[in-house]
Amino acid sequence: MFADLHLHTSFSDGTYSPEELTSHGQRLGFGALALTDHDTLEGCARMGRACGTAGIEFIAGTELTAEQDGTELHILGYLVDTQDAKLLAEIARFQAVRQERIREMVARLNEAHVPLKVESVFALANCKAPGRPHVARALVQAGLCGSLDEAFDRYLKKHRPAWVPKFKMSAADAIDLIHQAGGVAVMAHPGLNHADDSIPGMVEAGLDGLECFHTKHSTATSEHYLEMADRFNVLVTGGSDCHGMNKGKPLIGTVKLPYEHVVKLKARAAERRAAATTEASSP
Ligand code: AMP
Ligand code: FE
Ligand code: FE
Ligand code: ZN
Numbered sequence: 001m002f003a004d005l006h007l008h009t010s011f012s013d014g015t016y017s018p019e020e021l022t023s024h025g026q027r028l029g030f031g032a033l034a035l036t037d038h039d040t041l042e043g044c045a046r047m048g049r050a051c052g053t054a055g056i057e058f059i060a061g062t063e064l065t066a067e068q069d070g071t072e073l074h075i076l077g078y079l080v081d082t083q084d085a086k087l088l089a090e091i092a093r094f095q096a097v098r099q100e101r102i103r104e105m106v107a108r109l110n111e112a113h114v115p116l117k118v119e120s121v122f123a124l125a126n127c128k129a130p131g132r133p134h135v136a137r138a139l140v141q142a143g144l145c146g147s148l149d150e151a152f153d154r155y156l157k158k159h160r161p162a163w164v165p166k167f168k169m170s171a172a173d174a175i176d177l178i179h180q181a182g183g184v185a186v187m188a189h190p191g192l193n194h195a196d197d198s199i200p201g202m203v204e205a206g207l208d209g210l211e212c213f214h215t216k217h218s219t220a221t222s223e224h225y226l227e228m229a230d231r232f233n234v235l236v237t238g239g240s241d242c243h244g245m246n247k248g249k250p251l252i253g254t255v256k257l258p259y260e261h262v263v264k265l266k267a268r269a270a271e272r273r274a275a276a277t278t279e280a281s282s283p
Pocket of ligand 1: 013149
């Protein structure tokens with residue numbers, strides 16, 4: 001039995017609905033799926049229902065945008081309580097930052113004489129956690145760019161005219177936030193971040209795992225992080241990071257994580273919750 005623990009829907013920058021994503025998972029024979037939309041938990045309820053109907057185990061999650069030593073890092077939070085008030089409040093704050101950033105990006109595009117309307121981006125995004133991919137799609141839809149890659153290369157990448165930095169929480173705060181919501185914190189796609197030096201400190205701060213398997217990790221990269229996970233005694237996870245039809249072909253199916261890692265993930269979450277309960281009830 002296999003799992004994909006890194007998936008996006010149209011509740012962030014993916015193109016599939018939770019139901020569409022689940023049916024792809026079912027077609028591919030997955031036994032467990034986790035939804036990890038950027039800075040939101042909105043799609044979890046629908047994805048949970050769809051997976052229930054399809055006989056697939058569902059793991060609620062999110063991919064929080066954080067920062068460590070000046071580098072953007074993505075922290076996956078699994079098995080969090082999707083109704084946790086503090087987590088929801090923090091997420092709402094980061095969604096507001098994302099929405100404000102869209103306005104600023106469009107203002108900069110307009111200054112650069114690219115006549116994109118901010119309403120068109122929000123209409124297209126139609127979610128609380130909009131990001132650069134939505135601006136890119138709106139640019140293509142308006143005929144202002146020929147492709148998503150062109151939109152990023154010309155305008156949206158770091159140091160390009162419409163790039164706007166994003167306020168981020170520290171990785172340690174993201175880890176704490178996930179833990180207090182009963183979840184398990186995993187560093188997403190470490191091979192894309194070049195932040196290996198930050199890993200020991202993050203493990204010290206309570207990081208529970210490394211996403212060793214990812215579509216963009218080579219075999220050597222996966223092996224490197226498997227070795228690190230073993231050395232630091234943290235969990236191993238993996239997922240496709242499928243964003244739907246954004247880049248021609250959906251990525252779901254490219255990473256098949258053996259189910260034993262899901263068993264360990266659930267055990268870690270149970271341990272964390274038991275420890276929190278003991279702490280809360282001790283005098
Ligand atoms: P944001 O969180 O708004 O900064 O957007 C980051 C997201 O944009 C990532 O999660 C990717 O899905 C996507 N992305 C980043 N760089 C590119 C690129 N060069 N081409 C297409 N999508 C990209
Ligand atoms: Fe994304
Ligand atoms: Fe990511
Ligand atoms: Zn992702």
